Amino acid sequence: MAGVAVLGYFWFSQNEAEPEMEGTIYTSMDDCLYAGSDAATCKARFDEATEAYKKTAPRFVSLQDCERDFGAGACTPANTAAATAATLPNVNGSSASAPTTNSETTASSETRSYFMPAMMGFMAARMMSGGNMQQSYTASPLYGCNGAASGAGGRCYTGASGRSYYGSAGSRTVKAPVSEFRSNANRSFRVVSRGASVRSAASPVASRGGFGGSSRSYSGSSYGG
Amino acid sequence: MRRISIQERPNWRKSAEDSGFAYHSMDGLTYWDERAYYAFTMRQIEDDLEAPSQEMHALAMEVADRAVRDEEMLFRLAIPENAWDTVRESYRRGDPSLYGRFDFAYDGRGPAKLLEYNADTPTALYEASCFQWSWLEDLIAAGKLPAEADQFNSIHDRLVAAITDIAQGRKLHGSCMKGAEEDLGTVSYVQDCASLAGLETSFVAVEEIGLLQDGRFCDASSEAIEVLFKLYPWEWMLRDNYAADIAKTETRFIEPPWKAILSNKGLLPLMWDIAPGHPNLLPAFFEDDQQKWQLGESFAKKPLFSREGANILLVRNGTVLDSATGSYGGEGYIRQGLADIPCLDGNYPVIGSWIIAGESAGIGIREDSSPITKNDSRFVPHAIIG
Numbered sequence: 001m002a003g004v005a006v007l008g009y010f011w012f013s014q015n016e017a018e019p020e021m022e023g024t025i026y027t028s029m030d031d032c033l034y035a036g037s038d039a040a041t042c043k044a045r046f047d048e049a050t051e052a053y054k055k056t057a058p059r060f061v062s063l064q065d066c067e068r069d070f071g072a073g074a075c076t077p078a079n080t081a082a083a084t085a086a087t088l089p090n091v092n093g094s095s096a097s098a099p100t101t102n103s104e105t106t107a108s109s110e111t112r113s114y115f116m117p118a119m120m121g122f123m124a125a126r127m128m129s130g131g132n133m134q135q136s137y138t139a140s141p142l143y144g145c146n147g148a149a150s151g152a153g154g155r156c157y158t159g160a161s162g163r164s165y166y167g168s169a170g171s172r173t174v175k176a177p178v179s180e181f182r183s184n185a186n187r188s189f190r191v192v193s194r195g196a197s198v199r200s201a202a203s204p205v206a207s208r209g210g211f212g213g214s215s216r217s218y219s220g221s222s223y224g225g
Numbered sequence: 226m227r228r229i230s231i232q233e234r235p236n237w238r239k240s241a242e243d244s245g246f247a248y249h250s251m252d253g254l255t256y257w258d259e260r261a262y263y264a265f266t267m268r269q270i271e272d273d274l275e276a277p278s279q280e281m282h283a284l285a286m287e288v289a290d291r292a293v294r295d296e297e298m299l300f301r302l303a304i305p306e307n308a309w310d311t312v313r314e315s316y317r318r319g320d321p322s323l324y325g326r327f328d329f330a331y332d333g334r335g336p337a338k339l340l341e342y343n344a345d346t347p348t349a350l351y352e353a354s355c356f357q358w359s360w361l362e363d364l365i366a367a368g369k370l371p372a373e374a375d376q377f378n379s380i381h382d383r384l385v386a387a388i389t390d391i392a393q394g395r396k397l398h399g400s401c402m403k404g405a406e407e408d409l410g411t412v413s414y415v416q417d418c419a420s421l422a423g424l425e426t427s428f429v430a431v432e433e434i435g436l437l438q439d440g441r442f443c444d445a446s447s448e449a450i451e452v453l454f455k456l457y458p459w460e461w462m463l464r465d466n467y468a469a470d471i472a473k474t475e476t477r478f479i480e481p482p483w484k485a486i487l488s489n490k491g492l493l494p495l496m497w498d499i500a501p502g503h504p505n506l507l508p509a510f511f512e513d514d515q516q517k518w519q520l521g522e523s524f525a526k527k528p529l530f531s532r533e534g535a536n537i538l539l540v541r542n543g544t545v546l547d548s549a550t551g552s553y554g555g556e557g558y559i560r561q562g563l564a565d566i567p568c569l570d571g572n573y574p575v576i577g578s579w580i581i582a583g584e585s586a587g588i589g590i591r592e593d594s595s596p597i598t599k600n601d602s603r604f605v606p607h608a609i610i611g
Contacts, residue, residue: 205437211467215402223401223457
């Protein structure tokens, strides 16, 4: 379902208590084209989001933990996810798919199976850096969103940073607080992603304080050399 | 190479503190010292420092490669036997290294001589990467140095790039001992570099690191640590209570465990063993090796583990030249040929040459009023002129 895509612009103001970020969500390449961008631009953003997805989408040992964060039906086995990475159907039913690589073959290759949130779409954010009118775009993947019946806020998506975005009814303009970017005010910033960490069910602490004991006979302002 | 007196910038202490460089003076003693600078020619930098640094790095990596296949080398390096698997596995996994600092004796003429390698917890990083660079820019802008003056220094940019590669988007925790103010400055700087790379970071004191039931280490709020930058040496980590938990953990360390092979002075006799007579090496032997008598009555005796010159003894022609107190030596000593550290204006400079992600990246100079570089030595900037 392609909606009306409204291209908002981002600005970051240090005067606002809770500055907001605006951007556009695309659930398909068609959304992007419909919004008026050309095919090359849409493909570039799609590819950028897909690359980010492959590198940084969170992986879970259990399906339940993944769905707890991203919603029922939002998750998929990682090898399947890698194989169909960011295959978003467009209106005609054909798929715009990115070249797939199996990102599961890492250096520490034990064959474990993980679950990952599927890529539900991508977000393109246009921002102005600093006080000048320089604009840059960044595209990032979007996942499903658990709980949060959206109501007037529209459909919920989870961005790569874990933050939730809501598309308001009838448009794709989304707003989300961006206080985490406060320190980046003068730089063009990109969505910070959490990396491919494997999140097992929260692990209790077994002990603490097992480092530092060997330094007993030394003290100073530096333990380096 | 020349040592040239120059005027200090007005308000340099304030700009140091503003940029977080609070340890510019320690306990009232000068540390950052810009009353002079060292001037090099480009040829001296490229031929006498940059290229030899790269070569010494390659030779050190050769030692590491042999040591993971040779348990006698691991034994000589005083790595505890129950840590051998941790060290070997880290090497085989290819755990990436961020940095290390070679210390050279160099007088501008002869080949630079390697004194030692700080491969695990090198200090004076921020001074070398950022503060001496802004010193150079300020002096050029003020017309005190020629506009074409340069510096052997691409440390900062390489650090940011290397941290990006190593972290792979994961969060980075920085860690040092409580009360180690100078180390906190270095850790904060590395965390800043990580932030510039777009990473999340936070700090945990070494003493507060905990262990989760799934084997990952965690910080004070029990959040799992994925990547730990630690200013705390491997010889202590491998002897602490958590030593046994390091092999199985998913937490990755900067520097990685295999650096334990390179981070003690036993590296020096092992390098000499592979490349005896190399122009950039001083002859070196383990103290219980009878070959040490080749050094005759002039030598440096150094504990395998020590920092800031502690427990080092310098003897020339049978007479003690310099010595430093400390509490090291329990694991043994090496004996090394005596280097001719030049004396310029009453100061003995040691060239710290940085290897960032395996590449020679720049130098920082510390000078002392005695031939042993101790904790109260001063950092002096340099420039390439001519």
